[in-house]
Amino acid sequence: MNQEELNNRLSEIEDRLEAIEQPADNRIWLTCDAENSYAVNKFLFEEVPLRFVIATGIDSDDCFEVLYHYAYDQTGSIITLKTKIHDRENPAIESIAPFLPGAEWIEREIHDILGIEFKNHPDMRRLILSDDWPEGVYPLRKDTDLEAVKPGNGETPSRPGFKPSPPKGAGQTVSPILAVGPFHPLQEEMEFFQLTVDGEIVTDIDVRLSYNHRGVEKISESLQFDQIPFLVSRICGICSATHPLAYVQAVEELAGITPPERALYVRTIITELERIHSHLLWVGLAGHFIGYDTVFMWAWKYREPVLDLLEEITGNRNNYGNVKVGGCREDIPNELIPKILKELDQIEKKTEMLTKAVLDDPVLHARLKGVGILSKEDAIKYAVTGPTARGSGVAIDVRRDDPYAAYADLDWNVITQTEGDVFAKAVVRLLETFESIKIVRQALKKLPEGPVAVEVKEIPPGETVGHVEAPRGETFHYVRSDGGNRPVRHKVRAPSYVNVPSFKASCIGGHIADVTITLAAVDPCYSCTERLAVIDNNNKVIHDYDTLLRLSREKTAQIKKELGAPELKMEDI
Amino acid sequence: MSWKIWSLKKSPWVFHVNTGACNNCDIEIVNLLTPKFDVERFGIKLVGSPRHADALLVTGVVTRQAAPRLQEVYRQTAKPCVVFAIGACACDKGIFTTGYHVVGPVDKIIREVDPNAIIAYVPGCPPKPEAIISGVVKALSVL
Structure with missing residues (x-):
C-alpha cells in the first residue's frame, strides 16, 4: 500500500x-x-x-x-x-x-x-x-x-503498583516484595518482576515500574528548546545519541530547518557508532546470563575503542549530546577519519571472531534455539520494535522506512530472522553490527565538506513528531510548541516501553531457567533481569535473581554434557 | 586508626545500587571489571549482596520509589562502610533537580538513617572509569 x-x-x-x-x-x-x-x-x-x-x-x-x-x-x-x-x-x-x-x-x-x-x-x-x-x-x-507533594505521607494508594501476594498458605509468610535486592551489578533501570510459576513452568509475569521514573517530560517543559537535547540524552545512557536526534528532528520539522549535509553525515556516524557499542554490550551480557563469562569480557573489551572514538569526537565517552537543533555541536575533524577507519577494521575483525564463536557453538544452538519465542502475531499485537521485531520476522526499521540523517544515501541491509527466539535476536544484533560498520565506513568516505550547523531563530507554534531507530528499536518524540521558548508538552517513548510488555507473550509457558535470557533478549536497556521474584504456586518458593542465574547456567552445563562437551564443574562457570 | 577501618581499606568489596540513573554511570562501573580497567586486580570485587559489601556504589538521583529501598540496602550493609555517590545525579541530582519524582541526592537520603555515614563523591556525567578509580583511592586514603 x-x-x-x-x-x-x-x-x-x-x-x-x-x-x-x-x-x-x-x-x-x-x-x-x-x-x-x-x-x-x-x-x-x-x-x-x-x-x-x-x-x-x-x-x-x-x-x-x-x-x-x-x-x-x-x-x-x-x-x-x-x-x-x-x-x-x-x-x-x-x-x-x-x-x-x-x-x-x-x-x-x-x-x-x-x-x-x-x-x-x-x-x-x-x-x-x-x-x-x-x-x-x-x-x-x-x-x-x-x-x-512531600514524600513519606504514609498513604497507601487504592491502586497499588504491585500485584497482590498470593493467599498465604499454612505457615507461609512470603511476599513478592521481599525480593527488593539482590541488586545485580549489570542493572540499569530498576524494575521489579513478579513471576508466577507452576513447578518449572512460568504461568504469569508482571512488572512494576517507577523505580527509575525521574519525570523527564515535566522537566522538559521547564527547559528551553536548545537545552532539551542535553536532558533527553540523559534519559538513557546507552541511547544518548538517538533520543536527542529524535527530538531535534521533530523540532526541525516544525521550524522547517534543514541542517547542513555534513551534519546529517556526522549524525549518522555517531548513531551507528553507538549501535556498535550497544550491540556488543548486549552480546556480552547475554553471554554472562547463560554462563559464558568469556564472551562477556571479550565483547566489553572490544567496545572500548568505540567509546574512545566517541570521546575523541564529542568530548564524552557517553552522553555525547552531539546534536542540536539546526545541526551538530561537534564536527568530526578530517584528520580523525583515518584513525576511525583503522579502529573499525579492528572492531570488525574482533566482532567476526565473536560472531563465529557464538554462531558455531552447538551448545548455544541447543541453549538458545526455541527459547522465549515471540511469534510474529504477538510481535505485531504488542507493537514491538527494533531487533525484537526483526528477530520475529517483522521487517521494520525507521532508518529504511522513514529515512533521516544520511541513511537514504548509503547502502546497507535490514537484518531479519523469522524464528522469534533468543537465538534469532542474537543473530540480528550480531549481523547488524557489521551493517553499522559498513554504514560508518561509507559515511566517512562520502562525508561532505562544509559547516555542521545553521543558525536557528525561532520555533513557531505547532505540534510535531520525530522518530529514529535506536539500538533497541524506534525512539519516538512528540513536541508541542506555543511559539515561546519552551515546549508546552514533550512526550518521549523509548523502545523498551513497548518491547518489555512482550515478556507476557515470550516468557509464559517457558522454563524458569530460560527467564533471564528471554528477558535479556529484548535488551531492555539490559537491566530488566534484575530484581526477580518468583512465586511458586504450589510450593510457595521464592527464587531470587541469583537462583535464576544459577538455574540458567546449570541448564547450559547440562546441555554441554548431553552434547558430549568436556564436563564443566559449576564452580568453573 | 581502628582495626576495623584498617581492614576496610584492603580489598574493598563493593555493592552497586542504582537509584534512578540513566545507565551510564552503571555501565562505567561494570566497565571497571572488564579487561581494559580490571579493578579486580586490586581486590575490588562487585558482590551480589549488601551484607557482603564494604562499600556501596550508588548511582542516580534517588527517585521517590527508590529512596526507602536505598535506605534498606544501607541498613543491611555491614558497618563500617563507605558510600560512594557516583556521578552528577548521585552527588547533587544533576540535570534532574526539578523532577517531581526525585527526592535525592544520595547523601540526604543516607543521612536520614545514619547521620554519621561516610560518604564520598565522584562527580562527572558520567565519571570516566579512571575518575571512579581515582575517587575510590582518594577516599580510602583519607579514612
Whole structure:
C-alpha cells in the first residue's frame, strides 16, 4: 500500500472524523470526538492496519487531549489521532487496551500523570508513580502544585503498583516484595518482576515500574528548546545519541530547518557508532546470563575503542549530546577519519571472531534455539520494535522506512530472522553490527565538506513528531510548541516501553531457567533481569535473581554434557 | 586508626545500587571489571549482596520509589562502610533537580538513617572509569 492508498483507506472513516490534516506527505493528523475514539482506533489498528506507537496525554487548559500515535512502516508515515475530553472534573475515555495490549501501559501511565479514567481497561494499577505518591495528585496537570507533594505521607494508594501476594498458605509468610535486592551489578533501570510459576513452568509475569521514573517530560517543559537535547540524552545512557536526534528532528520539522549535509553525515556516524557499542554490550551480557563469562569480557573489551572514538569526537565517552537543533555541536575533524577507519577494521575483525564463536557453538544452538519465542502475531499485537521485531520476522526499521540523517544515501541491509527466539535476536544484533560498520565506513568516505550547523531563530507554534531507530528499536518524540521558548508538552517513548510488555507473550509457558535470557533478549536497556521474584504456586518458593542465574547456567552445563562437551564443574562457570 | 577501618581499606568489596540513573554511570562501573580497567586486580570485587559489601556504589538521583529501598540496602550493609555517590545525579541530582519524582541526592537520603555515614563523591556525567578509580583511592586514603 503506497501513500495514496493509505490516504484513501483513512478517508473511509471520514464521517467519524472532525478533521484530516496532512502537513507533510507522511505526517497525518486526524481529529475525532472522544465518543468515536474507540471505533476509530479499532479501525486504524485492525483494519488499515497500522502499528501502534504510543499515546500522549496533554493538559491544554480548557480540556484534556489524548493523542494516539500510529505508524505505517511501508511509507514511513506517522498518523496521529487527536481527541479532546472536555469534562475536567471527571475526565474519562474508552480504553483501547482490550484489543490492543500494547496500549495497556500507556493508558495506566496517562491515568497516573493526568488522572484520565480509561473505561474498561483490564488492569488500572499504578504504573510509574511511587507507592507513597498521594492519590488524586496528577503531576502533569498544569494546575497541580508539586511543591505541596512531600514524600513519606504514609498513604497507601487504592491502586497499588504491585500485584497482590498470593493467599498465604499454612505457615507461609512470603511476599513478592521481599525480593527488593539482590541488586545485580549489570542493572540499569530498576524494575521489579513478579513471576508466577507452576513447578518449572512460568504461568504469569508482571512488572512494576517507577523505580527509575525521574519525570523527564515535566522537566522538559521547564527547559528551553536548545537545552532539551542535553536532558533527553540523559534519559538513557546507552541511547544518548538517538533520543536527542529524535527530538531535534521533530523540532526541525516544525521550524522547517534543514541542517547542513555534513551534519546529517556526522549524525549518522555517531548513531551507528553507538549501535556498535550497544550491540556488543548486549552480546556480552547475554553471554554472562547463560554462563559464558568469556564472551562477556571479550565483547566489553572490544567496545572500548568505540567509546574512545566517541570521546575523541564529542568530548564524552557517553552522553555525547552531539546534536542540536539546526545541526551538530561537534564536527568530526578530517584528520580523525583515518584513525576511525583503522579502529573499525579492528572492531570488525574482533566482532567476526565473536560472531563465529557464538554462531558455531552447538551448545548455544541447543541453549538458545526455541527459547522465549515471540511469534510474529504477538510481535505485531504488542507493537514491538527494533531487533525484537526483526528477530520475529517483522521487517521494520525507521532508518529504511522513514529515512533521516544520511541513511537514504548509503547502502546497507535490514537484518531479519523469522524464528522469534533468543537465538534469532542474537543473530540480528550480531549481523547488524557489521551493517553499522559498513554504514560508518561509507559515511566517512562520502562525508561532505562544509559547516555542521545553521543558525536557528525561532520555533513557531505547532505540534510535531520525530522518530529514529535506536539500538533497541524506534525512539519516538512528540513536541508541542506555543511559539515561546519552551515546549508546552514533550512526550518521549523509548523502545523498551513497548518491547518489555512482550515478556507476557515470550516468557509464559517457558522454563524458569530460560527467564533471564528471554528477558535479556529484548535488551531492555539490559537491566530488566534484575530484581526477580518468583512465586511458586504450589510450593510457595521464592527464587531470587541469583537462583535464576544459577538455574540458567546449570541448564547450559547440562546441555554441554548431553552434547558430549568436556564436563564443566559449576564452580568453573 | 581502628582495626576495623584498617581492614576496610584492603580489598574493598563493593555493592552497586542504582537509584534512578540513566545507565551510564552503571555501565562505567561494570566497565571497571572488564579487561581494559580490571579493578579486580586490586581486590575490588562487585558482590551480589549488601551484607557482603564494604562499600556501596550508588548511582542516580534517588527517585521517590527508590529512596526507602536505598535506605534498606544501607541498613543491611555491614558497618563500617563507605558510600560512594557516583556521578552528577548521585552527588547533587544533576540535570534532574526539578523532577517531581526525585527526592535525592544520595547523601540526604543516607543521612536520614545514619547521620554519621561516610560518604564520598565522584562527580562527572558520567565519571570516566579512571575518575571512579581515582575517587575510590582518594577516599580510602583519607579514612
